[in-house]
Every structure is written in structure tokens, then in C-alpha cells.
Amino acid sequence: MATQSQSNAITLRGSTDIVADFFVYGINSILYQRGIYAPETFTHTQKYGLTMLVTANDELKYYLNNILSDVKEWLFKMTVQKLVIVIKSLDNGEVLERWQFNVECDKTVTETSAPKMKNESEIQQEIKGVIRQITASVTFLPLIECRCSFDILVYTDKDVSAPATWSETGPALIENSQEVRLRSFSTTIHKVDTMVAYKNVADL
Amino acid sequence: MAGPSIFSSRHGSTGVQALNICLEGVVPTSERSGMINDLVKYLLYERGQIPMTYDQLKDVISVETKKICENDKCKSRSLNCHEVFLQDIEALFSTVNYVFANVVPVRKILVIFGPSIICPKESFMINFPTEFYEGTILSHKCCMRKVFRQLIAKNFLDNTKSPNSGTSLFLLFWAPRSCNYEAARLLPKLSFNAPNRGLRFLINFTFSHIVNRSPNISLTTDDKIDISGIELLDDSLEDGPSDFNTASSPLHKSTCVADATSCLENGDQTESDDYIWYQSSTVVKGFKEKFNDGNKIWKLS
Numbered sequence: 367m368a369t370q371s372q373s374n375a376i377t378l379r380g381s382t383d384i385v386a387d388f389f390v391y392g393i394n395s396i397l398y399q400r401g402i403y404a405p406e407t408f409t410h411t412q413k414y415g416l417t418m419l420v421t422a423n424d425e426l427k428y429y430l431n432n433i434l435s436d437v438k439e440w441l442f443k444m445t446v447q448k449l450v451i452v453i454k455s456l457d458n459g460e461v462l463e464r465w466q467f468n469v470e471c472d473k474t475v476t477e478t479s480a481p482k483m484k485n486e487s488e489i490q491q492e493i494k495g496v497i498r499q500i501t502a503s504v505t506f507l508p509l510i511e512c513r514c515s516f517d518i519l520v521y522t523d524k525d526v527s528a529p530a531t532w533s534e535t536g537p538a539l540i541e542n543s544q545e546v547r548l549r550s551f552s553t554t555i556h557k558v559d560t561m562v563a564y565k566n567v568a569d570l
Numbered sequence: 571m572a573g574p575s576i577f578s579s580r581h582g583s584t585g586v587q588a589l590n591i592c593l594e595g596v597v598p599t600s601e602r603s604g605m606i607n608d609l610v611k612y613l614l615y616e617r618g619q620i621p622m623t624y625d626q627l628k629d630v631i632s633v634e635t636k637k638i639c640e641n642d643k644c645k646s647r648s649l650n651c652h653e654v655f656l657q658d659i660e661a662l663f664s665t666v667n668y669v670f671a672n673v674v675p676v677r678k679i680l681v682i683f684g685p686s687i688i689c690p691k692e693s694f695m696i697n698f699p700t701e702f703y704e705g706t707i708l709s710h711k712c713c714m715r716k717v718f719r720q721l722i723a724k725n726f727l728d729n730t731k732s733p734n735s736g737t738s739l740f741l742l743f744w745a746p747r748s749c750n751y752e753a754a755r756l757l758p759k760l761s762f763n764a765p766n767r768g769l770r771f772l773i774n775f776t777f778s779h780i781v782n783r784s785p786n787i788s789l790t791t792d793d794k795i796d797i798s799g800i801e802l803l804d805d806s807l808e809d810g811p812s813d814f815n816t817a818s819s820p821l822h823k824s825t826c827v828a829d830a831t832s833c834l835e836n837g838d839q840t841e842s843d844d845y846i847w848y849q850s851s852t853v854v855k856g857f858k859e860k861f862n863d864g865n866k867i868w869k870l871s
Contacts, residue, residue, distance in 0.1 A: 405629075410630075415618075416621060416622075417621040417622045419626075491731070498615065498616055499722055501615070501622075501623060502612060502615070502616065502623075502718065502722055503722060505608075505612065505714060505715070505718035505722075506714075506715045506716070506718040506719035506722065546719060546722060546723045547723065548722065549725060
């Protein structure tokens with residue numbers, strides 16, 4: 367019984383870890399599915415009961431690690447509003463896709479607050495649903511035929527001061543875009559909505 | 571006159587979750603088998619029956635098989651579960667392709683997840699329109715892009731709990747009673763009715779620019795009917811029936827009009843009397859990937 371109630375108790379730190387983990391696997395999934403990096407640079411692992419593909423590229427791992435450690439801190443402080451993956455053409459810098467994760471926080475919760483109750487397997491099931499939709503989205507997203515790069519944008523509260531490794535930037539919106547809202551998940555402390563915007567191309 | 575099936579969605583565990591997908595254009599019969607195959611691939615992954623998408627799985631299995639064969643163990647080994655799955659699913663796709671190529675028209679497809687067709691955990695009914703239609707012919711890529719966009723954007727499956735992995739997938743076709751089912755490796759299910767238990771989903775395809783032809787079609791002076799948008803059929807009425815349909819079934823263009831006309835007039839009556847469910851003899855079973863729980867790939871600082 368103690369084990370059961372422990373797995374249902376969500377603290378601020380626990381919720382932060384869950385969301386940060388999701389961002390790790392979600393970003394890797396997007397980079398793989400959209401062909402930003404060669405498929406052979408990814409390796410299989412299991413998470414959320416799914417076979418996930420994560421990068422084996424040390425440079426990319428290091429880069430993502432650094433970014434997401436800051437994001438994790440902002441999640442803990444509940445100052446992050448959105449995390450956005452921007453995919454741009456290397457040829458002309460045109461923004462082709464935007465994967466946006468909106469984060470809503472229950473700001474009444476603090477580090478010392480009593481844990482909130484939600485079944486961990488239920489959260490995992492919700493995250494699984496989001497990951498599957500990210501994967502399935504390639505079925506309708508336009509084919510990316512040019513070499514691309516990606517940026518990670520984080521929207522925070524105005525009074526947040528970011529480390530020197532971050533710089534203020536514009537939203538990198540897409541002209542003439544279509545948007546599809548995907549599923550969301552909630553830890554009861556953080557709620558994450560996912561959507562993808564892509565350049566509206568004429569159907570062939 | 572038969573029209574596309576319209577269902578209202580009802581909520582609750584005993585209701586049917588319905589989705590109408592309207593495609594602006596014409597989807598030729600030859601493309602519909604591809605639609606069904608792609609939907610099956612999507613459902614297998616979405617419902618947790620395979621650990622990754624079909625295309626990813628195919629690549630992984632191909633690499634695995636190559637490695638095994640390089641070690642010269644190819645001849646002596648039996649197929650593993652991945653390869654059995656791939657073999658079965660390819661056989662199922664072949665059946666779908668054959669049925670759509672030889673049965674006119676295929677009105678409904680039923681995908682069932684469960685231990686048997688009479689004990690479904692989940693069922694997915696897919697309806698196609700059968701009227702004559704005109705319009706821009708949609709390519710398969712374009713068509714599926716639209717279909718999946720709607721499926722995902724409307725959150726059709728609504729994060730419902732998937733069946734356990736390794737649940738069997740059965741495919742059934744609503745086809746003429748008189749068809750040559752043996753040629754297509756189908757099993758007639760005379761007393762089978764569409765499921766009324768388990769989770770039920772309905773996908774209704776409708777095509778815009780449909781022109782519902784009046785049953786009284788005036789022939790031109792040269793007795794040829796020009797229906798644009800319909801693929802030209804082989805002009806060989808004298809050749810006799812195909813492998814799958816009997817002589818009375820619509821194959822030739824002019825007989826197609828006459829028989830389809832009677833279909834339009836009779837509508838549901840034709841459907842209930844002359845059509846039955848046929849099950850594909852191939853049953854597909856997914857699998858769950860087993861990993862040794864190794865170290866985490868990621869560790870955030």
C-alpha cells in the first residue's frame with residue numbers, strides 16, 4: 367500500500383523530472399522523425415512502454431543536455447511557458463516547422479507542498495499517447511527535402527534572467543502555416559500541450 | 571438512392587466513436603487498398619500492437635536479418651516473431667490489394683482487435699461511398715496526408731486504453747455473396763454481424779464533388795457512355811468473368827452502369843441480401859519489444 371501511494375504522489379521535483387524527461391524523448395523523436403539527423407545516428411531504447419529513438423551523437427547529446435538542464439530549472443521554478451522546436455532550411459533560413467509545447471503550471475505548488483495525487487501509470491499512458499501522435503504526424507506533415515537545422519526556443523516569464531548561453535530572440539513564426547493540435551498530458555502540477563505548425567504546401 | 575452512411579457519434583463505453591472524413595476529390599478504387607493498408611499500419615502502432623511504426627520495424631527487421639545471414643545461420647534458423655509478423659502483415663496487404671482490384675465495389679472494411687471476431691476488444695468500421703463521382707483524382711500521398719491529418723487533429727482515438735500487445739488483428743470485407751472468395755483467400759462468415767461490443771470506431775469516407783447519377787441514364791447515339799473521372803475498364807465483355815466475380819457482376823463499363831444503377835435503386839435491400847462478411851484468412855499478431863533494462867541514455871544535470 368505504501369508503494370501504491372508513493373507511485374501516486376507527485377511532488378514539484380517529481381513533476382519537473384517527468385516533464386523534463388518527456389522533453390528529452392520528445393525532442394529526440396522529432397529530430398529522428400523529421401530526418402534532421404541521419405537515422406543511423408540514433409539508437410533504440412525503451413521508455414513509456416515504447417521503443418524510442420535517441421541520438422547517439424555525443425555533440426548533440428551534450429548540446430541538448432545543457433539546454434534541458436536550464437529548462438528543468440525553469441520548470442521547477444514554474445517560469446517556463448512554452449518550449450518550441452524550430453526547424454529551418456539550411457539553404458535560406460526559412461522556418462518550415464514549429465513544434466510547440468505549451469506548459470501550464472500550478473503555481474500554488476511549492477517544493478514543500480504536500481504531493482498531489484495522480485497515478486504514475488496514467489501519466490505515462492498520456493505521455494505515450496503524445497509520443498505516438500508525434501510519430502504518427504509524419505504521415506501528414508510535408509516531406510522535408512532540404513537540409514535543415516533546428517533551434518530550441520523557450521518562452522519564460524518576463525522577469526526571468528537567462529544564463530549567458532541564451533539570448534533573446536523572435537518567435538520564428540511560419541508564414542502561411544497550418545496547425546494541428548496534438549494530445550496533452552498532465553502531472554497535476556505541470557500540464558503540457560503539444561502542437562505542430564507547418565508550412566502550408568499545395569497538395570500534390 | 572444509397573448515400574454515404576452518416577452516423578452521429580455517441581459517447582460512452584457502449585457507443586460508437588464516429589468520424590466523417592471528407593476528401594475533396596476522387597479516390598480511385600485502385601488507391602483504396604493502399605488507404606486500408608496504411609490505416610492498418612497506423613492502427614497497429616497507435617493501438618500498441620507493435621513497438622514502433624511499421625516502416626521503422628521493417629527497416630530494423632531487414633538489418634537484423636542481414637546480420638543473421640552474414641553469420642551464415644540463415645538457412646538453419648526458424649523465423650523470429652518479428653519476421654512472422656512481417657510475413658503475415660504483407661500477406662494481409664496482398665489480400666487487401668487483391669480484393670479491391672477484383673471486387674466491385676468494396677463498401678465496408680472491418681478491422682477487429684481481439685481474441686476472435688465474435689469477441690472483439692476493439693473494432694474499426696471503414697465505410698467507402700459507392701456512388702459515381704467526378705472530380706480531381708487524388709494521389710495516394712495527398713489522400714493519406716488529408717486522412718491522417720484529420721484522424722490526428724480530431725484525436726479520434728482519444729487516448730483510449732489500447733488492447734494488450736499481442737492481440738490478434740482480423741480483417742473483414744463486406745462483399746457480394748456470389749463472389750469467388752477462395753481466389754482471394756477469404757472465409758465467408760454467413761452469420762457474422764458487425765460487433766456490438768467492445769470499443770467501436772467508425773470512419774466514414776465521403777468524397778466531395780459526388781455526382782449522384784439518376785438511374786435513367788440516357789445512352790448516346792453510339793451507345794457509349796462517357797463518364798469522366800471513372801477509370802477506363804477493359805473493353806472485353808466477351809472474355810467472361812474474372813477470377814473473383816461471377817459473370818453477373820459489374821466489370822465492363824456498360825454493365826457496370828446497369829448493375830450500379832440497380833444498386834442505387836435497391837440501396838439497402840441489395841446490401842442486406844446480396845452482401846455478406848468475409849474474413850481474411852490471414853490473422854496478424856503484434857508483439858511487444860523486450861529490452862534489457864539498461865542504463866539511461868540521458869541524465870540531466
